[in-house]
Amino acid sequence: MLILMARPTPQTHDEILAAAARRFAATGYRGTSLQDIATEVGCSKAAVLYHFANKEAILTELMAPAIEALCSLDERIAEQHGPADAQRVAAEGFVDLAVRFRNEIAFLRGEFPELLQQPVFAHIQQISERLIDAFAGHSERASARVTALVLLAGIAETCGEFADLTDQELGDALLGLLRRALEPPVH
Amino acid sequence: MLILMARPTPQTHDEILAAAARRFAATGYRGTSLQDIATEVGCSKAAVLYHFANKEAILTELMAPAIEALCSLDERIAEQHGPADAQRVAAEGFVDLAVRFRNEIAFLRGEFPELLQQPVFAHIQQISERLIDAFAGHSERASARVTALVLLAGIAETCGEFADLTDQELGDALLGLLRRALEPPVH
DNA sequence: TCAGAGGCTGACCGATCGGTCAGATCAGTG
DNA sequence: CACTGATCTGACCGATCGGTCAGCCTCTGA
Known part of the structure; x- marks a missing residue:
């Protein structure tokens, strides 16, 4: 002091x-x-x-670790060969990210649409699309697409609200939800 | 003309x-x-x-039917006696609202936190809390609370994105998701 | 001792926002 | 004809936003 x-x-x-x-x-x-x-x-x-330099630079520096982790997850998903493996890796990886960076994700609270168009998040758009695709088990069926988007958006939107839960508790709850809700890919 | x-x-x-x-x-x-x-x-x-009178008055008039339907659903849920009935009515009723008013809900696209504090949506806050409680089967368990909030927020946030789906298709997909994902209340 | 660099400030800028206001226009009425 | 009320406009207001700029202060090292 x-x-x-x-x-x-x-x-x-x-x-x-x-x-x-x-x-x-x-x-x-x-x-x-x-x-x-x-x-x-x-x-x-x-x-x-x-x-x-400007307001966006502050956000960029705060979000850098989360963005890096998301890119890393994207690469790990791409390495999987079957849709079932990709779905499992995507689910476990996304829950891990949502729990670890729940504070940072809360920064964006519903501003995803606008912020995703800023240069900082330029390729996040494509990553999130691939993430949704992996959640849906590479299926084009309406129910699979709806399920994937609802769960992904719901987790991203709410993971900052559970300040009373430990990382372990929140992670277990989210992973259990995804296991119940995601449709197993057809093969 | x-x-x-x-x-x-x-x-x-x-x-x-x-x-x-x-x-x-x-x-x-x-x-x-x-x-x-x-x-x-x-x-x-x-x-x-x-x-x-002002910008908010436009939103109020546009949202009036949706708000009225939400209040009506809230009353129907309150009439149920068991948590299982309340959960079923809440799930089916909310999916119906999300599909019918998906365009109006899209107006708020992630601005729920701020807008919920405006006088127009004064009691919507409490209704949504009761809705979450019904989704969770009146349980205080972390997994039930997390599941309820993620699904409710996820549906509200994304239901406007499926312009290519008919009301029937979207409703079926959402209802199927809720049936798989919601934890049946313990009795 | 003094030049200079880093750190910081108050004043200011243009843009945009929601909202106000005096007044112009016009149809209908007596 | 005069008058009224509904409709609509342009000009303007205060507040807030992100961002710029000239210059001040303090510390450091030659």
Whole structure:
């Protein structure tokens, strides 16, 4: 704990990240202004924009680990040979991501459609389509497509709401749900 | 078809409603400005606000039938005596609503958290909580709560995306999903 | 001692938002 | 003809947004 306040603080970068994470989790990305973040940090809005090129750059840095993990999952799914294996890997992998990054996912709270068109999430769109396809067991049947999209969107939309559950509890519940609900691929 | 253009149009009210419905469905409530609606109608923004007190009044009028049907479903669920009956009525009733009003639900595309706090949707919050409780079979178990919320949010979030499916096809797919996924209440 | 770099601020910018207002236009009525 | 009420417009308002900029302060090293 430093007593001197006027000291320049090179760690402001991380403080802004932490403050932005709290505000994004509370009110979403679009619902949080740069002024909100600055107020939470205790500095000026210009200071925030001194450490980050723009608002999107803050989100990008916060989401980087989650995006990287999602890309890695996408590659693992692509390595599977049968639709049943792909479905199983997709389900287990997605639940793992949803639990580990549930705080980050909550940032986007329903803003997926708009945010997915920003350059940061350029290829996330295609990844999510392949994820849905794997969930559906590579089937074109209406029931399989509906099931896949409802479950994927439902988990993404709600995984941040279970703050009272441990990672283990939430993961078990989600995995159980997917095992019951997903239609086994026909072969 | 009237040739005279300067003729006052008493049906402007309905034209605004129709235009707003198209814009809301395309870009969401918050993503649609009053100017967007006015441009779609072909009149001034002030004309839109002459026919409607404010932006929220347009949404209120568009959502009225859906809200009324949701309240009616809430009452029907409350009349059931056992948790199994309540769960079945809730599932079938919610699927029916999601299919019939999928266009209106798409207006809110992920803006549920913010919009639910507006006066129009004041008691929708409580109704949705009772709906989740009925889905969960009045259970407090983590897996039942997670399942209920994921399915409810997932259906609400995605039911507008299946424009290529008939009401019958979408309804069957959603009902099949709920029957597989919902945990039967313990007695 | 002083130049310079890093860190930060307040003032400001243009765009967009929902909403207001005075007044123009026009159909119907007496 | 005069008047009224409904419909509609353009101009404007205050608030908020993301972002820019000139310059100030403090610390450091030659």
